[in-house]
Amino acid sequence: xxxxxxxxxxxxxxxxxxxxxxxxxxxxxxxxxxxxxxxxxxxxxxxxxxxxxxxxxxxxxxxxxxxxxxxxxxxxxxxxxxxxxxxxxxxxxxxxxxxxxxxxxxxxxxxxxxxxxxxxxxxxxxxxxxxxxxxxxxxxxxxxxxxxxxxxxxxxxxxxxxxxxxxxxxxxxxxxxxxxxxxxxxxxxxxxxxxxxxxxxxxxxxxxxxxxxxxxxxxxxxxxxxxxxxxxxxxxxxxxxxxxxxxxxxxxxxxxxxxxxxxxxxxxxxxxxxxxxxxxxxxxxxxx
Amino acid sequence: xxxxxxxxxxxxxxxxxxxxxxxxxxxxxxxxxxxxxxxxxxxxxxxxxxxxxxxxxxxxxxxxxxxxxxxxxxxxxxxxxxxxxxxxxxxxxxxxxxxxxxxxxxxxxxxxxxxxxxxxxxxxxxxxxxxxxxxxxxxxxxxxxxxxxxxxxxxxxxxxxxxxxxxxxxxxxxxxxxxxxxxxxxxxxxxxxxxxxxxxxxxxxxxxxxxxxxxxxxxxxxxxxxxxxxxxxxxxxxxxxxxxxxxxxxxxxx
Ligand SMILES: Nc1ncnc2c1ncn2[C@@H]1O[C@H](COP(=O)(O)OP(=O)(O)OP(=O)(O)O)[C@@H](O)[C@H]1O
Ligand SMILES: [Mg+2]
Numbered sequence: 001x002x003x004x005x006x007x008x009x010x011x012x013x014x015x016x017x018x019x020x021x022x023x024x025x026x027x028x029x030x031x032x033x034x035x036x037x038x039x040x041x042x043x044x045x046x047x048x049x050x051x052x053x054x055x056x057x058x059x060x061x062x063x064x065x066x067x068x069x070x071x072x073x074x075x076x077x078x079x080x081x082x083x084x085x086x087x088x089x090x091x092x093x094x095x096x097x098x099x100x101x102x103x104x105x106x107x108x109x110x111x112x113x114x115x116x117x118x119x120x121x122x123x124x125x126x127x128x129x130x131x132x133x134x135x136x137x138x139x140x141x142x143x144x145x146x147x148x149x150x151x152x153x154x155x156x157x158x159x160x161x162x163x164x165x166x167x168x169x170x171x172x173x174x175x176x177x178x179x180x181x182x183x184x185x186x187x188x189x190x191x192x193x194x195x196x197x198x199x200x201x202x203x204x205x206x207x208x209x210x211x212x213x214x215x216x217x218x219x220x221x222x223x224x225x226x227x228x229x230x231x232x233x234x235x236x237x238x239x240x241x242x243x244x245x246x247x248x249x250x251x252x253x254x255x256x257x258x259x260x261x262x263x264x265x266x267x268x269x270x271x272x273x274x275x276x277x278x279x280x281x282x283x284x285x286x287x288x
Numbered sequence: 289x290x291x292x293x294x295x296x297x298x299x300x301x302x303x304x305x306x307x308x309x310x311x312x313x314x315x316x317x318x319x320x321x322x323x324x325x326x327x328x329x330x331x332x333x334x335x336x337x338x339x340x341x342x343x344x345x346x347x348x349x350x351x352x353x354x355x356x357x358x359x360x361x362x363x364x365x366x367x368x369x370x371x372x373x374x375x376x377x378x379x380x381x382x383x384x385x386x387x388x389x390x391x392x393x394x395x396x397x398x399x400x401x402x403x404x405x406x407x408x409x410x411x412x413x414x415x416x417x418x419x420x421x422x423x424x425x426x427x428x429x430x431x432x433x434x435x436x437x438x439x440x441x442x443x444x445x446x447x448x449x450x451x452x453x454x455x456x457x458x459x460x461x462x463x464x465x466x467x468x469x470x471x472x473x474x475x476x477x478x479x480x481x482x483x484x485x486x487x488x489x490x491x492x493x494x495x496x497x498x499x500x501x502x503x504x505x506x507x508x509x510x511x512x513x514x515x516x517x518x519x520x521x522x523x524x525x526x527x528x529x530x531x532x533x534x535x536x537x538x539x540x541x542x
Contacts, residue, residue, distance in 0.1 A: 034377070034380055034381070036377070156401075157398075157399045159401065160389075160390065160392075160393045160396065160401065160402060161393060161398075163382075163386070163390055163393075164390040164393045166380075167376060167380060167382060167387065167390060168373075168376055168390075170342065170370060171368065171370065171373075171390075171442075172393070173342060174340050174341075174342065174363065174366070174368045175363050175364070175366075175368075175391070175393060175394045176361060176362075176363025176364070176394050177393060177394065217381075218379065218381045221381045222381065222383055222424070222425070222426040223381065223382060223383040223386055223424070223426075224381055224382045224383070224386050225386070226381065227381035
């Protein structure tokens with residue numbers, strides 16, 4: 001495996017992108033989960049599917065599109081979807097979450113139409129659905145790098161605003177934080193990360209990489225900073241183990257990465273449950 | 289001349305089916321401590337939300353520090369404790385000190401991170417509400433009253449010039465209510481912070497507040513605390529719409 005990594009450029013691309021995605025997907029995922037928006041990632045990835053399928057279909061029929069990397073159209077439609085969700089959330093003030101299934105169905109609907117028009121599933125499409133170790137090009141890797149820089153800069157500069165908005169939206173508004181602006185930027189970035197991740201984990205499993213490591217992390221962490229660090233560590237662990245397994249077993253990395261993160265989650269849940277049964281030292285001290 | 293900090297002028301507000309506020313005019317000036325009282329559903333929280341710009345008055349104007357509330361940007365000058373502070377998601381992964389620090393978000397400014405100094409400020413604010421021992425605890429693991437004290441610390445940490453609190457002492461035990469009120473007294477008396485406090489403790493609070501306003505859709509009384517004390521309970525009961533009896537401190541034998 002190690003020697004193969006040095007020999008094959010495609011493997012380097014896959015591993016480097018994987019390592020980066022293992023950081024940025026759970027990082028954004030933490031903010032998504034604590035705001036109870038876990039399904040947004042799902043909705044946006046299905047919109048990305050429509051874009052990818054559309055691009056694959058157009059590449060068959062329109063010459064101009066045959067040279068275009070489908071990732072771009074996928075990303076663009078996810079960004080469009082994220083803006084639409086924000087719009088709809090405004091329209092349904094008391095049922096904000098309704099925006100999510102509406103956008104999700106729109107994405108799947110268009111996806112189904114384009115897939116049929118393109119005469120069914122091509123092997124390309126399967127790679128986009130479940131991820132692929134061999135399909136990541138240098139160009140894809142660069143896109144991932146650029147998006148990672150944007151994500152890290154955003155979190156670095158808006159960390160305290162994002163925390164305040166996530167913990168208590170009303171208080172954030174009273175204290176003069178421009179929630180609308182930050183929310184729109186955040187949604188666009190989520191869409192970009194989904195676009196960046198889909199080559200490796202696949203459209204259908206992107207949202208899992210954003211939410212499952214976080215689900216495990218919030219079981220372990222007391223502080224927000226702690227949750228952030230645990231999320232990244234667990235995300236990264238899942239990607240590394242998952243990619244190695246995918247390479248050796250020759251299966252789609254989306255599956256191995258997500259199942260690895262599920263196993264970690266189960267271990268964490270088991271561990272916290274065991275710990276919860278016997279009163280901790282601290283609790284004993286407090287009773288004494 | 290003393291500055292007017294909150295200026296409500298002929299404010300009217302209705303939710304879809306019912307008028308909640310009618311012709312509300314109320315000024316809070318520098319150094320004043322207002323107690324806003326009134327029965328449940330009388331529109332106190334609604335008025336607070338309008339003052340803070342969370343709701344928009346249908347008619348009338350609200351000014352904060354002399355500026356129209358819609359264009360008022362210096363939000364760090366206000367500290368706020370809402371009536372439903374405790375309604376956050378209790379599984380939220382955040383420590384007490386992280387929550388208190390978030391009260392400094394605006395003051396620290398865009399693109400900057402919290403410093404060690406900000407951390408210290410948060411710990412100081414926690415000391416005021418006697419919660420410093422809980423600084424690194426998860427916020428969801430505290431009792432309701434303890435959480436409420438943390439939210440008071442979050443309102444205080446930015447050293448605001450105006451404190452707006454909607455029933456901040458709900459769920460806080462008697463001993464801590466007393467020390468909380470003496471702290472408000474100190475903030476108002478010694479540091480000159482203006483305070484607008486919504487409360488149901490109609491007898492206790494008037495001992496501290498310099499002014500009292502009684503709201504029930506419209507303002508039935510507003511004025512100095514001494515005038516309020518001179519009123520008889522029958523008048524107040526009339527505004528409340530049900531019998532009210534104030535217990536004076538002397539009678540309680542404190
Ligand atoms: N979101 C809303 N939609 C419709 N009506 C509302 C809404 N919020 C409050 N009301 C109504 O407005 C009136 C005033 O409510 P408000 O919360 O301001 O009362 P309050 O004086 O703060 O009461 P309390 O002492 O119980 O806190 C009530 O009759 C209430 O039913
Ligand atoms: Mg109220």
